[in-house]
Amino acid sequence: MSYQRTATYSSRRQQNWSRNQNTVAFISSVKLGPVAHTVLVALMITVLGLIYLTQATRATSYDYASQKIDSQIADLNTKKSDLEVENARLTALETVKNSSVAREMTAATNTQYVHE
Amino acid sequence: MNLELQKGSRSRILAGLVLAVMAVFIVRLFYLQIIQHDYYVGLADQEQIKRLTIPAKRGLIYALDNNKPVQIVMNETIYTVFADPQTTEDNGKIIETIRQVAGGNAQANMEERLSNKASRYQVLATRITRTQADKIKKEGLKGIGFQELTQRVYPEGSLAAQTLGFVDFEGTGRYGIEGKLNTRLLGTDGLLQSVTDVSDVPLTIGNRNVNKPAVDGENVVLSLDRNVQSHTEQALADGLKRTGATNGSAIVMDPRTGRIMAMANLPTFKPEEFNKVEDPAVFNNATVSVPYEPGSDIKTLTVATGIDKGVITPSSTYVNTDYIKVDDRVISNASKGQTGTITIQHALNWSLNTGMVTIAQRLGDGTTITKQARDTMYDYFFNKFGLGQFTGIELAGEAGGTIISPDEQDGNAVRYSNMSFGQGMDVTMVQVAAAFSSLVNGGNYYKPTVLAGVIDKNGVYNQQATKPVRTTVSKSTADQLKEMTHIARNTFYSSYDKPGYYVGGKTGTSETLENGHYVDNQTVGTYLGYGGADEAAYVIMVQVSGKNMPLQGGRDALPIFTDISNWMIDYLKLQPKG
Numbered sequence: 050m051s052y053q054r055t056a057t058y059s060s061r062r063q064q065n066w067s068r069n070q071n072t073v074a075f076i077s078s079v080k081l082g083p084v085a086h087t088v089l090v091a092l093m094i095t096v097l098g099l100i101y102l103t104q105a106t107r108a109t110s111y112d113y114a115s116q117k118i119d120s121q122i123a124d125l126n127t128k129k130s131d132l133e134v135e136n137a138r139l140t141a142l143e144t145v146k147n148s149s150v151a152r153e154m155t156a157a158t159n160t161q162y163v164h165e
Numbered sequence: 166m167n168l169e170l171q172k173g174s175r176s177r178i179l180a181g182l183v184l185a186v187m188a189v190f191i192v193r194l195f196y197l198q199i200i201q202h203d204y205y206v207g208l209a210d211q212e213q214i215k216r217l218t219i220p221a222k223r224g225l226i227y228a229l230d231n232n233k234p235v236q237i238v239m240n241e242t243i244y245t246v247f248a249d250p251q252t253t254e255d256n257g258k259i260i261e262t263i264r265q266v267a268g269g270n271a272q273a274n275m276e277e278r279l280s281n282k283a284s285r286y287q288v289l290a291t292r293i294t295r296t297q298a299d300k301i302k303k304e305g306l307k308g309i310g311f312q313e314l315t316q317r318v319y320p321e322g323s324l325a326a327q328t329l330g331f332v333d334f335e336g337t338g339r340y341g342i343e344g345k346l347n348t349r350l351l352g353t354d355g356l357l358q359s360v361t362d363v364s365d366v367p368l369t370i371g372n373r374n375v376n377k378p379a380v381d382g383e384n385v386v387l388s389l390d391r392n393v394q395s396h397t398e399q400a401l402a403d404g405l406k407r408t409g410a411t412n413g414s415a416i417v418m419d420p421r422t423g424r425i426m427a428m429a430n431l432p433t434f435k436p437e438e439f440n441k442v443e444d445p446a447v448f449n450n451a452t453v454s455v456p457y458e459p460g461s462d463i464k465t466l467t468v469a470t471g472i473d474k475g476v477i478t479p480s481s482t483y484v485n486t487d488y489i490k491v492d493d494r495v496i497s498n499a500s501k502g503q504t505g506t507i508t509i510q511h512a513l514n515w516s517l518n519t520g521m522v523t524i525a526q527r528l529g530d531g532t533t534i535t536k537q538a539r540d541t542m543y544d545y546f547f548n549k550f551g552l553g554q555f556t557g558i559e560l561a562g563e564a565g566g567t568i569i570s571p572d573e574q575d576g577n578a579v580r581y582s583n584m585s586f587g588q589g590m591d592v593t594m595v596q597v598a599a600a601f602s603s604l605v606n607g608g609n610y611y612k613p614t615v616l617a618g619v620i621d622k623n624g625v626y627n628q629q630a631t632k633p634v635r636t637t638v639s640k641s642t643a644d645q646l647k648e649m650t651h652i653a654r655n656t657f658y659s660s661y662d663k664p665g666y667y668v669g670g671k672t673g674t675s676e677t678l679e680n681g682h683y684v685d686n687q688t689v690g691t692y693l694g695y696g697g698a699d700e701a702a703y704v705i706m707v708q709v710s711g712k713n714m715p716l717q718g719g720r721d722a723l724p725i726f727t728d729i730s731n732w733m734i735d736y737l738k739l740q741p742k743g
Binding site: 109111112113115116127128130131133134137138140141142143146162 | 235236237239240241242294295318320321322324362366367368369391392395740741
């Protein structure tokens, strides 16, 4: 590694820069005119609008998902109730009495109790 | 380059025009959005915000099955199938599918209905089940819709029909528990107010959404035991067949709590098919809604009154001549020949009217039914035993009946002599059964009830406690009366009961009024009794009647009591004494 010495010495005070300060300022060679600015602002507004729309739509899609689940719950509850009704019909005394099993049964004999 | 607008140039004019147009827009928008703000918000709300009613589910009704609640009244989802004739395709397939699946529930004129293109709503089938609806949905028929409805279901058929009542087509409970507890069973509809999409799907956007959940109706548990109820109805039906009676009623009650275990009435109906009933009289629960002259069953109360007031004991005697004069009337016994000096127990065994009139006289000066005697009888019958007044049982259409006060002109000695053996008064079976229960349980009157408790939202059965409302007679009086009725039954019917059990009762044969006069060819037969081992576990009251039929308590009602009583001993697993 090699370096060159400066030809003349100048103090740091004279150099107009100090520690932790950028010593170089870049100036873009691309200059934006008023039209470009307008387009950029319009794009930003569009992006913001899209973000808003995405959020709003997401809320709505949650509603649909929620609605679907609610509907499934209601459907299953209805099915459960209907099965309970069917069960009650099948176990109703009238049904049981007229069942083939009941018809095969014999009359109960007298109950006997054993006293301790 | 300097692009400044030149004064009076076309560009300057264009700019002015644009500004003017913009100004118009701004003014118009200001008018619409600021001044007319509320109006347009209202219009938007009307379009976007929907108020949906969340229907509350009608409460279920349970009965007991060996103390375990079982559902006996439920709700079932049913569907109405409708078509939009403007959008349907392949009507032939629609008709074939619906006829095949819905059967008798399909409309007869479906072709005509589907060809009515001017209409957008035509019902094709009604009251189809969920399974049937699913089968139709699977076919993917275009232009077919389903409307969900709820109907009340009574899976036990006609069991306890009058006690349950029914729900009419408007959703209102009628008769029985459905009618009496309609408000409690109905619940409260909820409200959902929300912004909705075009399909009416509620969305969460908006800050004025309201979600008030529906409060479902209460699930109540009846004290009826469905096995006891079923056997009671069967025994009653057998009894009516045997005797030829056309009407019959029976109550089975737990005297230790006042809970009704069975309440049967014939003829009956199926609550699900209430609209097919021709005679609405079958809706009435005769045990609570039809007051009648109870006849000799009331002798148990007269004897209890006499013992409690200390004017007689079971062994007190009087001279029976089969006739007794009260003012200008002569009252005679239905059973004649037990003349001479006899005991009150003997009079009760033979159901002698003269014995009861004698007790009424002894409540006064010993020879006449004085005002004091009538006041005493009224106090016991009306105030203590609760005859002639509403019991407060949880059933629609309860009748109070009538007990004439001694302060009224008709409340004279003749009236009260008749009342001593159960005539000249109108009471209901449930009043008599509740009063008699207090005589076999030691003197405690329990309000008769058909409610055993409720089932909460978590499905937990919370029992409703019962406690005596008042004391009717002393324990000593109650015990003596219980023994007297046991002797009265054993005098004639001891072989009917299972050995080792303590069963007692009293027959009743009451005359009926036709056009204000008692008729001989039409009597109502009743039997009122109890049974158990160490303590009375049940009270049963049976009544049979029929147009122009001379029915008797001992011959016609008692066998029904015996049938139920012997069955109850086995069902309750009561162990014999000794």
